[in-house]
Amino acid sequence: MFTQKKLAAVLAILIVVTMMLSACAQPTPETITVTVEVPVEVEVPVEVEVPVEAPVEPERPVVERQGAWLDTIVVVEEPSSDQAITRLEVGEMDLYAFAVGNPEVAARVNASPELSGFRSSGSYNEFTFNPVGPVFESTGKLNPFAIARVREAMNYLIDRNYLVQEIMGGLGTARWTCFNSASNDAALMADVIRAIELEYAYNPERAAEIIGEEMEALGATMEGGLWYYNGEPVEINILIRVEDERRDMGDYLGNQLEDIGFTVIRDYKTSAEASPIWISGNPADGLFHIYTGGWITTVVPRNLADNFAFFYTDMGLGVPLWQAYVNDPVFYDLADRLDRSDYASLEERRDMLEQALWLSLEDSTRVWLADRGALTPARAEVRVAADLYGAVSGSWLWPVTIQRAGEVGGSMTIGMPSILTEAWNPLDGSNWIYDMMLIRATGEMATLPDPFTGLYRPQRVERAEVVAVEGTPIVQTLDWVSLDFVPEIVVPDDAWVAWDAEEQRFLTAAEVYTETQTAVRMSTVYYEADLYEKSLWHDGSPFSIGDVIMAMILSFDRAQEASPYYDAAKVPAYNSFMAAFRGVRIVSEDPLIIETYSNSFQPDAENTVTTWYPYYAQGQGSWHMLTLGLMAEENEEAAFSGGKADALEVERLSYIAGPTIAILEANLNTVLETGEIPYAPTLGQYVDAAEIQMRFENYAEWFRRRGHFWIGTGPFYLERAFPVEGTVVLQRFRDYPDMADKWMRFAEAPLADVEVDGPGRVTIGEEAVYDVFVNLPDGSPYPIADIDNVKFLVLDAVGSVAYVGEGTAIEDGLWEVVLSADVTGDLVAGSSRLEIVVVSKLVAVPSTDALSFVTAP
8 A cells, every 4th residue: 555654755765865965975886777758748768876686586486378467458548636546446447657746646545445556756847948039030029038047047936845845745856957856866966966956046036137137138128017028018928737736836937927027828738738839849939938847757767967968959859849959069068978978987977967967057948846756546456567767657567567466367447647649650759658658568678677776677688798998987787788898899890880871771880981990888789599480560570680770770861861761850869879889780680699889888787788679769660660651751741750740741650540541551552562662772681572572461451450550569559549539449469479477576666664763862972873674665674685775864953964874784674873972073952863865786766764853962
């Protein structure tokens, strides 16, 4: 049962970073994640650094079930959290796939014997600004947020503590930066973040002063307490989401802006109504100034250095809003370098992060508000592997673990606030968490993130090797990856290092370079020997090397002007990719073995392996699936990305419903007649005429039966999508090769339950001893062997960190913290605080507790 005490523990986790000032003294190996960023919506690639060890797996009973536990999943739209709880209680729904941060909802879940919940800490809120201007050409109206200094000043206008306490009911943590509060990088940069919090603390008078100066510089005038431009009031249109606390946050922001002279238009929208305006639409149209953004980090992040590139620059997303971002050159360069790990040491990385953090506040394309302590409500009998950050909706393991306890087969009904929010296509389709949750059920990656640690584990690979140049800051934890260091890594002459879009072929190192090229790291991935036999696409087509070759080609081609599929929005991210990429070589086609050479790496070897598996930004895609969309784009009938679709004045490609289905069908019929495929000079070397014929005949039969073109190799296939009705039906894919219990060991996170006990009054200059009780979720003692460390911080009467130390293990479940006479001797009279941080080897999210005590002479 989800209890208020457990929810409080989640919130304690969120604030742990504010207590870890000492983490900055000695930089430690950070942890990292690939983040799929999704608007909450949107996802994003956290934690306190943990040397993670794989748990010892108990023997499990043999399960004969192949594929998913459930036969059918029906997904329905339910915008109201309150109504969702009612429907869960009466058995109309089994799970509500939304990270709810409402304290009243949490109380209802806790009070109901029929319900439980999955805790998470990866959701957060912010205000997104439209940077176009300062005058919208289409309307002639002023946009003061085109000025970076105005955006920066908005940090002073917002009382984050008010938002957390009054609007979020205390279920959150105030946030000033793009780093999740409970993350390794936030701990590493705690002193810098604390300085930022002090610098940008709530100060509405200063905000009004700075914004006033910039408004006058823009030619605006203050008349009767209101700002005017060209004789008209300056209107600020706030696009306000209505499903959660962001409605109240948007209203609060409107009030604050009105107080300093702006005329505010509150535009209330659901996710489906807002999406075409802020993320798909052209910001130059001037339809919004500010959007109440919500995000979810779907994987426990082990590195947040790439958040600067994602959230602030045109490298983030290939949508019109992101492509409108213009940055200070120094900030852009830092964001780019951090995105591709262009640093030689952890010390250099820390220096770069410090500079980027301050510059990001000066940019403030986004003003961060708060991290949310949240839960995903469900029926008590539901079992599923929920991610500690991404909850159920962000978990990559949810489709292969969801079941009713003790049951095999059957169906479930899942509710979520929005269904089919945007078009589905693998390259540039919907990035909304509501869509991405379902998309993940239909596909899979070669490696999958551990929902407790964020370290990647093998799914379709047997093993991998990482070799790095000596001194490269990479560590290895799990045994499916090996890590070695060498003086130099030379790129072989036959490695593919570039792509010729005109000739549609890869270029080798020998063709491109006149001198020997080196790389910082090389990764080699060894796929399962029976990959081509065991892995099937939903239309019955066997997985082939052609699917991997298509993924390689598309990593290069669409960013080159000579390509018939060129998309300008792909250029910034491609340039960053090529700055680090050094080459790729297929060592063996069957079994499939691929080497990758790069100057980019992650702090963890497990997350440094490059697989080239055909899972794209927005879903899995086979080569024949993508062929139909590429044909549509070449003929300018439709486009993968929203930006290109708008530029061509055509529809954005959707493989599940809508007007582009007819276009894809026509292209399918064309290929069946001609047998022609894109990138034939290269792809044709790996895909023969028999495979082409077989694939498209299978695809045609699939479309005939189901009326859509969405396929993957995942545990569920899309049976039907009903956008108007707001319903999706997923069916178990009987040919999915894995047994149902493969990932069930992740159905419950071994989070530590921490309680500190000891004297409430301490005499200055005398020793004080405290007991720290650490238990597993079932109440049993947490084994000492599974605890990495127990740290404590002493905060003095003025809130400063007076001392940091480590606890001593007494026995399983019991640790001791001793405040020596010297430690208490440095305290002043008043109320002090002891903060406990317990880091488990089994999960990357720490657990905390605190105790206040009075110090007196």
